[in-house]
Amino acid sequence: MSGWSLKLASALIAILVGSDRMKNVGIPLKLISLLADGEFHSGAKLSALFGMSFAEINKYIQTVREWGVEVLTITVPKTGYRLHEPLQLLDETAIWARLPYGRLVVISVINSTNQYLIDRIGILEPGDVCTAEYQTQGRGRRGRKWLSPFGKNIYLSIYWRFEQGQSATSGLSIMVGIVIAEMLQRLGFEGVRVKWPNDIYLNNSKLAGILLEITGQVGNVIHFVIGVGMNLNMPGSASDMIDQDWINLQEVGITIDRNALVAELINTLRQTLQQFERDGFAPFVNRWQSLDNFYNCPVKLIIGNQEIRGISSGINTNGALLLEQDGEYHAYSDGDISLRLAS
Numbered sequence: 001m002s003g004w005s006l007k008l009a010s011a012l013i014a015i016l017v018g019s020d021r022m023k024n025v026g027i028p029l030k031l032i033s034l035l036a037d038g039e040f041h042s043g044a045k046l047s048a049l050f051g052m053s054f055a056e057i058n059k060y061i062q063t064v065r066e067w068g069v070e071v072l073t074i075t076v077p078k079t080g081y082r083l084h085e086p087l088q089l090l091d092e093t094a095i096w097a098r099l100p101y102g103r104l105v106v107i108s109v110i111n112s113t114n115q116y117l118i119d120r121i122g123i124l125e126p127g128d129v130c131t132a133e134y135q136t137q138g139r140g141r142r143g144r145k146w147l148s149p150f151g152k153n154i155y156l157s158i159y160w161r162f163e164q165g166q167s168a169t170s171g172l173s174i175m176v177g178i179v180i181a182e183m184l185q186r187l188g189f190e191g192v193r194v195k196w197p198n199d200i201y202l203n204n205s206k207l208a209g210i211l212l213e214i215t216g217q218v219g220n221v222i223h224f225v226i227g228v229g230m231n232l233n234m235p236g237s238a239s240d241m242i243d244q245d246w247i248n249l250q251e252v253g254i255t256i257d258r259n260a261l262v263a264e265l266i267n268t269l270r271q272t273l274q275q276f277e278r279d280g281f282a283p284f285v286n287r288w289q290s291l292d293n294f295y296n297c298p299v300k301l302i303i304g305n306q307e308i309r310g311i312s313s314g315i316n317t318n319g320a321l322l323l324e325q326d327g328e329y330h331a332y333s334d335g336d337i338s339l340r341l342a343s
Contacts, residue, residue, distance in 0.1 A: 038086030068149020087151040098263035111137040113157035114227040131156040154230040165220040171281030171319030193293035205247035298342035
């Protein structure tokens with residue numbers, strides 16, 4: 001672990017220790033680490049290992065379940081626990097081994113990876129990354145909660161600053177969606193597409209979302225934190241809490257190394273953010289159409305209480321959505337706009 005990682009991790013531990021809610025976060029984390037193999041672990045063994053009663057162990061198992069880990073209670077032939085399926089936990093060393101440069105911190109339990117970086121703007125460098133197993137307050141676009149069960153998906157944020165001001169960031173969220181979709185296609189996920197302005201789709205269902213947050217501007221320098229949430233193995237029970245069709249990457253049937261995928265995502269974002277800073281959005285405009293999940297489809301834009309219908313016709317050079325209405329094209333920029341199929 002780098003000195004930067006140690007510094008940030010130590011800061012997080014101090015926050016957690018000072019919180020009544022998280023005082024015993026280490027015990028649930030150790031339980032998850034033991035149970036991650038998917039094998040049966042007896043209550044007697046766990047009690048002896050932790051030096052506490054089975055009832056106390058069960059209390060922490062409940063915390064693990066609240067984090068979204070599917071733990072089964074086994075009563076025959078012995079009482080104990082096992083996971084519904086094994087977990088591949090994030091391994092900072094394994095991720096580091098695939099990164100040619102840059103700084104990274106891997107955290108088990110966090111409020112939000114975006115917020116973690118926002119709170120540390122003063123010590124960050126462009127390309128610094130935070131990724132986590134579980135977010136207690138993960139957030140998506142338009143103030144929505146981003147469901148973040150432990151160890152199931154990817155929750156990752158990267159920091160970048162632009163020295164030429166906000167005008168130099170036009171099309172940034174569109175660019176991020178393009179390069180993530182292209183990365184997944186290179187890895188064999190051919191059905192991956194993009195939905196304006198910042199969603200990744202697979203087989204017409206949402207696979208991932210992108211959240212860009214501006215963290216302040218001093219003079220011409222503007223600070224961005226870019227968050228990516230991607231479904232790898234979201235449990236089916238999440239359907240009750242998600243108001244749109246969604247899909248997991250694993251449903252395609254391709255074996256996924258979670259740590260390798262995180263590293264590939266980091267490398268892709270770092271490289272293309274450097275290109276974007278140098279060349280702007282122009283090199284990415286023509287790459288959108290072949291990825292556009294709604295291209296040439298009847299759609300509706302929901303803007304507050306207003307609904308606008310037309311034919312989705314790609315994007316312009318600034319990344320604004322082009323809507324064809326009675327032979328005329330109108331551009332709509334990102335904001336509080338929700339894009340849906342008209343049918």
